[in-house]
Amino acid sequence: MLSSLKKELLYGSRAVLRDNIWNRRLLARLRSHETLTAEALLALQQKLLHASMQKALVALPYYQHISADFGISEAACVLREAFPLMDKQTLLANPRTLYPHAGKRRPWEAIGKTSGTTGTPLSIWRSPISVAMENAFIKRHWSWSGFHDGMRRATLRGDMVVPLEQATAPYWFYNRYNQQLLLSSRHLVERCADPMIDMLERFAPAMLQAYPSTAYTLAQLLERRGRTLRIPFLFSASEPLYPHQRKLIMERLGCQVMDMYGMAERVAFATQCEYGEMHINPDYSFVEIIDEHGLPTTGYGRVVGTTLHNLAMPLMRYQLSDQSRWKPGSCRCGRHFPMIEAVTGKLEDSLTGSGGAVVSPSVLTFAFKGVSNIEKSQVAQVGREQWQIRLVPGAGFSEEDGRKLIDNVRTLVDPGVQVDIVLRESLPNTEAGKFRWVVNEWK
Numbered sequence: 162m163l164s165s166l167k168k169e170l171l172y173g174s175r176a177v178l179r180d181n182i183w184n185r186r187l188l189a190r191l192r193s194h195e196t197l198t199a200e201a202l203l204a205l206q207q208k209l210l211h212a213s214m215q216k217a218l219v220a221l222p223y224y225q226h227i228s229a230d231f232g233i234s235e236a237a238c239v240l241r242e243a244f245p246l247m248d249k250q251t252l253l254a255n256p257r258t259l260y261p262h263a264g265k266r267r268p269w270e271a272i273g274k275t276s277g278t279t280g281t282p283l284s285i286w287r288s289p290i291s292v293a294m295e296n297a298f299i300k301r302h303w304s305w306s307g308f309h310d311g312m313r314r315a316t317l318r319g320d321m322v323v324p325l326e327q328a329t330a331p332y333w334f335y336n337r338y339n340q341q342l343l344l345s346s347r348h349l350v351e352r353c354a355d356p357m358i359d360m361l362e363r364f365a366p367a368m369l370q371a372y373p374s375t376a377y378t379l380a381q382l383l384e385r386r387g388r389t390l391r392i393p394f395l396f397s398a399s400e401p402l403y404p405h406q407r408k409l410i411m412e413r414l415g416c417q418v419m420d421m422y423g424m425a426e427r428v429a430f431a432t433q434c435e436y437g438e439m440h441i442n443p444d445y446s447f448v449e450i451i452d453e454h455g456l457p458t459t460g461y462g463r464v465v466g467t468t469l470h471n472l473a474m475p476l477m478r479y480q481l482s483d484q485s486r487w488k489p490g491s492c493r494c495g496r497h498f499p500m501i502e503a504v505t506g507k508l509e510d511s512l513t514g515s516g517g518a519v520v521s522p523s524v525l526t527f528a529f530k531g532v533s534n535i536e537k538s539q540v541a542q543v544g545r546e547q548w549q550i551r552l553v554p555g556a557g558f559s560e561e562d563g564r565k566l567i568d569n570v571r572t573l574v575d576p577g578v579q580v581d582i583v584l585r586e587s588l589p590n591t592e593a594g595k596f597r598w599v600v601n602e603w604k
């Protein structure tokens with residue numbers, strides 16, 4: 162009882178903070194940017210970038226050697242020429258010069274944390290305005306599906322919705338302030354799935370928010386039951402979305418997938434539009450894609466971003482381990498937001514095959530072509546030209562399935578790698594409830 166009262170207070174107060182006139186105005190302003198010309202968007206971005214750089218120069222001693230004497234039109238140039246690239250390690254190593262007020266947080270600043278799945282966790286301080294802006298950017302993306310406040314949505318992400326040990330339904334919580342059904346992804350297992358699927362069917366949300374892995378698990382559970390749902394849109398985020406996941410999710414949930422790319426550092430934000438293109442939101446941050454020499458590239462490179470809205474702690478030219486590529490041309494949706502290729506995962510998690518060639522996760526999915534009876538899988542690199550495919554076998558799994566998998570790797574992915582199939586009882590998610598389908602454990 163106490164915990165449900167806590168949840169009422171949490172979602173009630175959050176609704177008061179997030180769903181007020183001021184926030185609606187913020188969203189309306191962001192929506193108006195969708196019809197701006199490319200030139201007008203660039204001008205807007207330069208103005209925000211200039212303000213963010215000026216703030217960094219005043220607040221962060223790390224940049225004290227850089228002159229603040231430059232105009233709005235020179236902002237992007239000065240950024241590239243004077244500001245060095247930095248990353249998570251740089252931030253961790255310089256807490257007194259890259260965090261404002263010599264590393265002492267102000268009480269009104271919120272803390273954002275990276276989950277630290279691939280190393281040390283990191284804290285970012287956020288201004289109240291930047292928190293509201295983030296919310297408005299997410300709602301702008303939702304609006305691309307026609308979704309607005311007052312419509313029903315279901316959420317299947319990492320939220321602790323009910324206690325882990327709970328063994329009877331309901332495995333969900335209804336947040337009546339936002340017409341939101343929160344489902345416990347920890348209970349998305351064979352034993353608890355039926356009541357969850359029934360509830361989703363009755364609730365009939367206009368959209369589902371999920372991690373790709375949780376939406377995929379739901380789709381697999383539906384497949385095993387020969388059932389389908391009709392949820393118009395899926396908003397996926399926080400993990401790479403692989404083609405095999407997208408396919409089954411669309412089949413079983415009956416939805417159009419609208420993927421979103423972002424991170425706790427909030428230095429880049431890309432949203433998939435009605436026509437399937439990933440658009441960098443140019444009014445959110447200033448994004449660069451750079452090659453191994455730190456120079457701009459039109460090929461694949463690392464994503465680097467500079468914040469535009471968090472003046473409590475601006476991040477300048479923050480290098481992510483994600484890689485992508487600019488996509489030339491314009492989109493049928495009419496928005497002048499630059500396009501990128503889908504971000505397929507962290508660089509440190511990419512696998513290499515024969516001769517050290519990087520193997521794209523989309524290619525890896527070919528290994529599973531025509532292979533059935535698998536509940537969950539993970540592909541890991543464990544040595545030079547050595548992979549392990551870990552499987553939680555389904556009821557009808559046989560050696561034949563394992564052989565087919567190995568054959569597929571040889572014929573469709575890479576003939577030169579050594580592959581071992583390892584059967585597991587479970588493949589756990591990270592603490593945040595996310596799942597890494599591809600991992601590189603060979604250092």
Ligand SMILES: [Zn+2]
Nearest residue numbers: 434438492494
């Ligand atoms: Zn588009």
